[in-house]
Amino acid sequence: MFAAPETHPHDLPTFHSQISMPYTLTPGRAAGTFLAEMPNRRIVGSRFPDGTVIAPAQDFSPVDGEEPEALVQAPETGVLTAFTRVNGDVIGLVRLDGCANEFPHRILADLDVLSVGQRVAAQWSDGDEGTSITAIKGFALAPDAPEGKVIDLADPAEPLGVINYSMSLDFDHAYGPYYGRMFDEIREHGRVMGVRVSNGDDALLPPREVDDVTHKRTGTWKACGNTGTIRGCSIINMEILGQARKPPYVYAEIVLDGASTRMIHVIDIDDLESAKEKIRPGTRVRAIWTDGERQGRVSDIDRFEVIEE
Amino acid sequence: MGREVGIVGVGQTHHSRRRTDVSQAGLVREAVNRALADAKLSMDEIDTVVVATGPVLFAAVNQPEKWVVDAIGAQGKSVVRLTSGGGAGFAGALAGYYQVAGGYSERTLVVAYDKLSEGQLQYSISTLYDPFWGREFAVGIMGFSAAYWRARMDVLGHTEEAAAMVSAKNRKNSIANPYAHVKKEVTVEEVLNSKPLCWPIKLLDVPPISDGAAAIVLSNEKLAHHSTTRPAWIRGIAYCCEADNAPERSLMLSEPLAIAAKKVYRAAGITNPRRQFDVVEVQEPYSCFELNYYESLGLCPPGEAADLIASGATQLDGDIPVNPSGGCMGANPIGAVGVIRLIEGATQVMGRNESHQITGANTALVQSGGGWANLRGCAVLSA
């Protein structure tokens, strides 16, 4: 059984990393129409060739994948078929009148008073929820609500082609004994240390317990040089989301002296043409450390510079 | 290799820069319906399904096969997802191959897709990098790919001009491909003069960003005749890797591809690839990679890829046409590309390729891959 030493980097319990990105998602015809109809306060469903109706509308039957023959307008009333409470919010399954399926939504009532089979009715949001399904605030108990009917969908709105969406994930990554020591050394001593490969003197960067190639245990720690050699490099001349530096600059994979594997970093340049000549595989470079306080990250090295011969 | 496994039906979407009329799930359905129709089968006659896509961050749906299952009517079936970056589709086909070859199923549907218009492509690929080590300087996969092309220029002579010839060839071939969405002939000069993005990679060395899906039906020998009289039999298929930060990684020849080729050629009885293959389909995420594959697949010795493309041998009328379909330059829905290349190779040996049927094609080589150029595979198909 693996038993890691209970070591932690000094003052660096975990490494926070965030992945956050904008998206433009396409809902497809059925959901696109449903969402487009939210501001009109109409609930759109799908009718299948055998006459069954499901709501909210789907392009494919969740039961067997069949395609619907028409979009319809579903009523705002139905029955509660299941319920729970998560983080204080009551969520339930609702079957709208005239529909064969159920779907999840907020239930606007205390959990204690709910029972399966209760009549419910949609409540529309007072605020502007745009084309989100949350334009329906939820379903409230409506014991006396008359049975609603599915009707034809008159003059349906054009389906939304794209909706804006974002996803953000936060991570607190463990350093472990190897990365922990490496980043401590970077922060406290301004040096890059790796561990020797299992069968030689060169250091693996980043360090780890087991050699990537031989799958044998790695050796002792070793400080790598402040200088190194470019293995591969390209001149970045385009902007992409999430980029830390403004182009143009050089993306370089550098083998530090005494190391066997690459470190990924950047080299500042004046212009494309001179960089093509000056910076190439084999070019010698030197790490330029930050003037500010070191944080224990790769970016404590601000950049690399070409060593003029 | 185990039992005979054949590709008996194929289908792909008409790929496009952005499909705003269908969801991810709807896109997958189109390809599946076409493949089933092509194989003269219904979903009821499929035992198992493999779904393959690129990384989750491409389109913000985690384990998307669990949503897609509804759109393809595969509820209740054995459904599993494979993912392997750019090579996801190929990795999915490989898993499907073993489901049939291992007797777990008689017929397996493999569908692969990506709807790249929905996300931020290069930024999501940057998250491939270790968050501690390198991600802050990552430039998608393009910065990396260009860096090692630059290194191969010096060692192997993969010049900008040679790569430009690849791009010009593939873009020209795409024009006849009914499923491609970039159909514009370019000259070698135009490629060389296009805007540097991550030099040496320039705008016209880069394939488009696409929405697309592709599906194949795999069948065992017993049932194959229900679908076609001329299946594309998989004579060998393998997908190998190397540790991303291994000291011994040369990034000159692709070692994992060479290892995969050795396994596959042995299984398929290939001893002289240049002469024995009638047609080759490769996944070139940038033009420079096609040169790398020529050498790694043994179509020419190391250092001679530039000569091979210059000789015209890999053109449509050459002795070993590569990417008659136009490859990725016509359409590049990344996760689907491995299956698209298999489809293009399969239809060649089935005698019904829709772009450029190579006359008398009987044996095809298909290549695919992903990651940091460290996941690489190939397959041999024949009638």
Next chain:
Amino acid sequence: MSMPRVGIVSTSMTQLRPAWDSAQHIDLISAVVLDVFKGTGLTLDDVDFIIDSGSDVLDGRSISNCGFLGALGAHHKEEARVEEDGLWAALYGVNKIRAGSSSVGLIVAYSKPSESRDIDLYWGSMVEPFYQRPVGFGQKAALGMQAQRYFAAHGIDGKDAAALVARRWAAAAEGGQVAIDAVPDSDAVLASAEAAAPLTDLMISRPVDGAVAMLLSTEDIAARLGRAPAIITGMGTSMETHAFSARSANQLESVAKAAAMAGAKAGWKPSEADVAEVSASSAVGELLVLEGLGLAGAGKGLDAAMSDKVNRSGGALPADPLMATGLVRLAEAYKQLSQPHAGANAPRRAVVHGTGGVAMQTNCVFTLEV
């Protein structure tokens, strides 16, 4: 040509902990890969392929297998990533060996859910983004409604669920594989915070960090390596509709389908197993699995759950290393079958179950025999 049978040669597992905060993914992975060869006579050189299970969303990096290849021992080998529970990785591995092109395979599954600041996002990103995500529907809501329906249909309540949970934690504590500070009794389970009414926190499986590795080989190789090998004689898997609301209430049809597939290959029914190791996302989920496997009739899952043959390891409730849980179950079943036992009462057959998706949308069943 008959296909070879496939057996388990050995397994290795880290401790399952709420947070392996002193180790990275690669530390856990390389540790189990190093360890799995001990006592087998095999080395990594003998391994033809590696199949791994993990999640980009949990790992916080795309194509995460790509960064872990060295730790996996995969350098210059065939490798595949199944983005599903590890039991599906094993299924792939068995097929690969049965096809005849390989004879030894390494299966690895791992996860570190502790590194996700909000684990609910892992589940939330699994449901479609137009109708379900905006209203807060996700794993917890689905499990809550599943339990609410089951309780109402079968006249059991939180106390019954709590008794099951307490039993599982006690078993896990006894097994020693799971890090447990204090074993909760039924009252403590009932008293834990509400997760999704009627389920409390402890009635939902506890995400833990860990890694597991397993060597598979052809039967003849496994037989030569030592004890009578445990043979995987049946496999089945089935995925239900994405729409939780469209699935049958109070049953997991996909478990029954997967069990039927596996049973047909093995030639016996899961209900005839001596040992059952099953996964579950909640206490009620475990009852539904046992009913789906045919170990109990509808609504009678609790009777089977309290039997000595079910989840001796404690199952998934006290320790659910997402993406690895099913492979852990297979490893636990293997241990129970391969340990020396006296006489005719020795267990000879096991049924093993893994699951994935919101409210257990997909399920996988193996049969294992010595």
